[in-house]
Amino acid sequence: MDHGSHPVTGSAGLDLAALIVRLVLLPATAFVAGIGLLRPQVDTLPRRLRQVTVVLGGLSAVLAVVSAVAFDVNVVGAVVHALLVLAVPVLTTRRPPVGRWVATALLVLLVLETALGRSGVEFAIDTVYVAATAAWFGLASLALARAETPRLGPLSWTLGGVLALAGAVQLVLSGVAFDRRLYETGFGIALLAAFVLPIVAAVLWRRVAVVGVAAAFVAWSAFVALPAPAELPVPGVPLLADAGGTPVLVSPQRPGRNLVHLATAGSVAVGDGPAVQAVARPGASGFWAEVDLPAGRSSLVVSGRTIEVDTGSASGVATASGPDGPECATTALGGLVAGRKDVLTACPADALSEADADALRKLVGFLAARGTGSITVVGDSSARGTEAARVVRDAAAVSRVAVRPDGAALVVVSGWAQAASALDGAAAAQRERPAYPYGLYVAPWLLTGPLVNTVASSTVPLRFDPREQAAVSYAVALDNAFPGEAATVTGFRQWLGPEQPEPPRVQLFAAAQVNAMPMAPGQPHAPGMDVPGEGAGFFVPQGTVVPISFPLG
Template sequence: MTAFARRAGTLAVLAAAPLLLSGAPAWAHEHGAPAGASAPDVTAVFVRCLALLGVAVAAGLSVSGRPGVRRWTIAAAVTGAVAELSAAPSVVSALLAAAVLALPWLPVRAAAAVGAAAGLGVVLPAAPLGPLTVVLLAGLGCVALQCARPAPAVGWPQAAAAAGAVAVAVSLAGAPQPPDPGVPMLRTVAVGAGALPVFVTPQAPGWNLVHFGAEDVQAGLDPGALTPARARPGTAGSWALVNLPAGRSRLWIARGGATGSLKLDTGRTPSRADVTTDDGPECASAALGAVLAGSRERAGACPAQELTRDDAGALRAMVAFVAGRHAAAVSVVSDGSPRGAAARAVVESAARAAGLPVTGPGEHPLFVLSGWAAADATLRDVGAGRVRAQGSYLAPWLLNGPLLTAPSAPLLPLRFDVHDSTPSGYLAALTAAFPGEAPTGVGYTSWMRRHDVPAGPLRLYAASQLFVPGDQGHDHQHSASWVPSGTVTAVTGRLA
């Protein structure tokens, strides 16, 4: 190779470095940044670069077979192995480190095979599959080939190749991974100058519910034919039903004249979660709680598909509480979901056992056992006086701030106090990842199970709003709480 060609190649590699760095944010936005994620740690980026370059240099020098470079090969192998273990400590990293450490003592052919395998093992966790992965592998291969030449180990071509590899590594380190196929996905998507939190569930072939942390949003698979997302009763933000194909696709999102996109991968297996009904937002809230807890599992059946043993016990205890207050009768509002039908049967059976008639609405307790949409309408009717009731007794799954703003004297049986540290941890995680989203009982329950937090004693809680007269100079509009401008407080001791 002539000196001119070497210098031209050097300049080309050095010129490509800033282009790769500038292109990294655009590539990241295609996948969407993990919601609530912070900027990558500079130290972690540097360690990853050391691991990548250490493996490439050690492999190249091992293949060269030149005398007098054993100590440099050992130094590069140790650097790469230690950096790999520091970047991602695991059993796989330990095996990769052992393979890299063996390179200085392997024959040429064995060193070539082991070096190639170790290079792939180090690169793939750092860079999702795609064009930049190919560039990164090519850059590391260039380093290895230059080191394997029967020439001095360090020169302008080697330095240029190393600079290009470092640039690519820096651009990829900390970048978001592609979506897990068939797993609900939470991302922050760049739309114009703003960032929009987006949650897709179940991210499986067929109908999916897409939740946005804003209104006036449009979404769809065709940028020329987007569907407006709409508000849902008892929820915040907006929602859109999108029919996704199997495998990879791109979701287009528009707001305020700007457009962004999000890459999806639904996999090939349909989900058991049916998000097309009015209970879809509750199903999404449960899935979101699991994602916030670090779950990477497929979405299961929606909460409205069955009545859990804990919820059935809470309903019986609530009937016993009402009976102990000598109520004349009770009334029930439910829906046609499997959970709603089962909950009605439990309450009616417990009421008969306690000698309480079950009648229409009147001057007696009203048990609300439906999903969010029907409960929203019922509680608004109670607050407006269109439905008579002596207090509203809500099922546990109706702990949802937007539902509790109507003046309907709502009471709920819960096994946790929202002011304790664990529910506060869920609230903080939700606020950081999806600003403006309302915390819910089903979301916290899903989050709590994945943190192995035991349920507490069952108590009856009252949801109430707090009104402070006059302007106190504080803006609470965007503060996070379980009830907007209100609180949830225990009003009984442990229920039997």
């Protein structure tokens, strides 16, 4: 019985009130179903046990109706639950064989309600745990009521072993069995109780059987409803965390200076330290704060929410902060979105890849073939920017293209911060005079919305088509994990993984801002019509990237 969604518990469906109702409703239903299942095994049901079954059946029916009214659960399911749980106590007295079949139907419904939409192996484990619990409820209750029940000892040990085995399998599948989340989170404690309590109940049997099994089933019901705890931070692996529904990226998660990336404006504090306001960074999307993290475990407070971090003791990567830090962090984000937890050992600005160097050489060759007599090259002091500028100058010398401050084309091979300044300057110059008549060209790693959207049009040499399925899938996955985050070429490469070789071809693509079918100010678009460039799957938001050349030789 799904009880909706609420931030109090953070689960896929429950608020605090619904969780309390669930933890009463499900054990009460299991008890009634267990009595109905085992009633034909005895000649007479003791009066006190019969009264308890009637009371719990009525309580379960009332809570099922309350769930339908207060928590917007499936009304048909709630009505069926109420009818079945009321029918079992009546039929166990008058027609026990029929009552067993009704109790079986109630047990099937209870499995579905307990599982809350789980599937596969976990659903099978839920089925085993719920069925064994109901059977043990019936067995223990009949025994305590001194009804004649056969083979109490072997049955109790068998049921206890089944519950413990199901709990052990779920412990392993949950991923919390061998780390501190087992005893530091409600999820882990509930799961541990669901594993241990059946063993205790089996050993002590008559004295605590019903109480132990009831507590175990309450723990199991709570575990299924509670959200799985976040994965523990791994030193050196950039951390993608959740701060109350807002994604947070911490990079490189090493002792010393770290970048904290937020999708929206906010503040960041280390423990009880002063808050640092996150600000926009040139060429990057979202907001960024630089903080100093101590070695080992500590915490970040992001806009009032606490996030655990663990930096370990090893030194980090110098370029993971500073002007090239945002590119490094968003590159790592691509791997995190793909599900990989790679330790950050280098940043894109640390070296120029041969693939990018080859693309720049072919770009210069294209410019020379067009008759471009001169170019202006913009690099920076990073290892990649310095080497890229040298590659472009050497290629220009071979092609007899002059490199000078007032060139006919602008070629930007720096990092994001310097590129943002260069493109802003180029846009301003083009508004005042016919500057750069042969166009604006950027290195492959500079294809990202916050950069190329600062100018009307720019050209980039690429080895992939940003409109192809893989690139679109990356952009969609990135937006799902970190809403509003701009796609990047280095992030896309990291998302693909190292086992994906880059295609040998290099082709020129034009990135341009687009506004097809412009509307009057304030006029809404037609229903179902997105603004061009908006929505998931666009590598450059509010723009388009299209090929403008054949593969370059």
